[in-house]
Amino acid sequence: MAIAMILCLPLASAQARTLETAFGEVTLNGEARRVVTLYEGALDTALAAGVTPVGAVTTRGGDGVARYLDDYLDDIAIVGVVREINIEAVLMQRPDLILATPLISSEQYALLSRIAPTVVPATDGFSPDAWKDEARLFAQALDREEEVEAAIADVEARAAELASALAEHEVDNDVVLVRWMPQGPMVMSTQIFASGLLDAAGLEVNDSGLVREGAGHSDPLSLENLSQVDRDWLFLATLNEEGREALDAARRSPAFDRLNVVQNERVIPVDGQLWSSASGPLAAQAILDQLEAALLP
Known part of the structure; x- marks a missing residue:
């Protein structure tokens, strides 16, 4: 018809x-x-x-x-x-x-x-x-x-509670969110959904000036430029198996290994479908769950 x-x-x-x-x-x-x-x-x-x-x-x-x-x-x-x-x-x-x-x-x-x-x-x-x-x-x-x-009120209350807990434990708060693709890592904007939740939880999200205004992420970085994502915490997202394979290859490179965030064991692998693509109350709670598990003792 x-x-x-x-x-x-x-x-x-x-x-x-x-x-x-x-x-x-x-x-x-x-x-x-x-x-x-x-x-x-x-x-x-x-x-x-x-x-x-x-x-x-x-x-x-x-x-x-x-x-x-x-x-x-x-x-x-x-x-x-x-x-x-x-x-x-x-x-x-x-x-x-x-x-x-x-x-x-x-x-x-x-x-x-x-x-x-x-x-x-x-x-x-x-x-x-x-x-x-x-x-x-x-x-x-x-x-x-x-x-x-x-549901929105629950997210806001949960983020505020987490911010207080992170401050109480004096958790370092300079973070970057990166999505690793087969063509290389892309720094995610401070204006996307997940970045907003990190900010609500008291963390300072940094894109190192690499993301153009109005864009969701930067252009892919070369391994030689990885120092630009060397923060207190690195949340590393992959969307699928191809991204994970590219990340595994990068982890074997000296450029990746020499990052302070790697040396300090503060690289947090996360699901890119959730952290760099999703939005909504359920996604927010899932991200806050993972954030709490990663940063609080």
């Missing part, structure tokens, strides 16, 4: 609400029964709110959703990758609500909104706290504002 002939499925009857989105006002009624998420932060928020979507896109560097969500999902239909949505696959899930990425094009939005009401956050560039505004918008769409507001 052609998309042009598809009528948007009605939501369960309840009080109407109007959402301000990147593509204008979207009016919804009640609670959606079949939700498709086209954004990692939307999937995370839905699960945190107690809603299990019927479809999602893959995480970066993987062929399914992010590993940190394994405990929250048994199975879910894959309807595309982060930058390439399969419109027909979305249609097959018969959604009555679509939660989309801020990066969606107007052409994609036009197609999706003919299938079901489509909610797109009006996020402008990178901001470490943008995930909260996005989560609140998705919560409105899901009619689960109370649950999501509580």
Whole structure:
């Protein structure tokens, strides 16, 4: 059946609400029964709110959703990758609500909104706290504002508690987050989701001036320039097996071995799907869990 002939499925009857989105006002009624998420932060928020979507896109560097969500999902239909949505696959899930990425094009939005009401956050560039505004918008769409507001408050309280604990133990606080790719290491921006959590936990995130304004990460560094990421703590993220193999090779190089952070055994391996790609309340708690385990005695 052609998309042009598809009528948007009605939501369960309840009080109407109007959402301000990147593509204008979207009016919804009640609670959606079949939700498709086209954004990692939307999937995370839905699960945190107690809603299990019927479809999602893959995480970066993987062929399914992010590993940190394994405990929250048994199975879910894959309807595309982060930058390439399969419109027909979305249609097959018969959604009555679509939660989309801020990066969606107007052409994609036009197609999706003919299938079901489509909610797109009006996020402008990178901001470490943008995930909260996005989560609140998705919560409105899901009619689960109370649950999501509580989840955000829990994250904020947990980060503040961790900041106090790190200060009490006088933990060195100069940190850098690096994603290691086959072409080399990339310093992650101080404005991304994970960096915002590190900052909320009382740590000073440093990109060594290598990340251009508005970019999510630096250009790949050569091994000879690794001294630029020599901080008190190095959080080292890999997305997939290729990244891990490249990192293993780098670890055998003298340039890597001579870093003070390596000599002091303060390199913390982390999951790049979580630390450099995810967002949302569940991702935040998972990062804070790993941060606490790594830095506190």
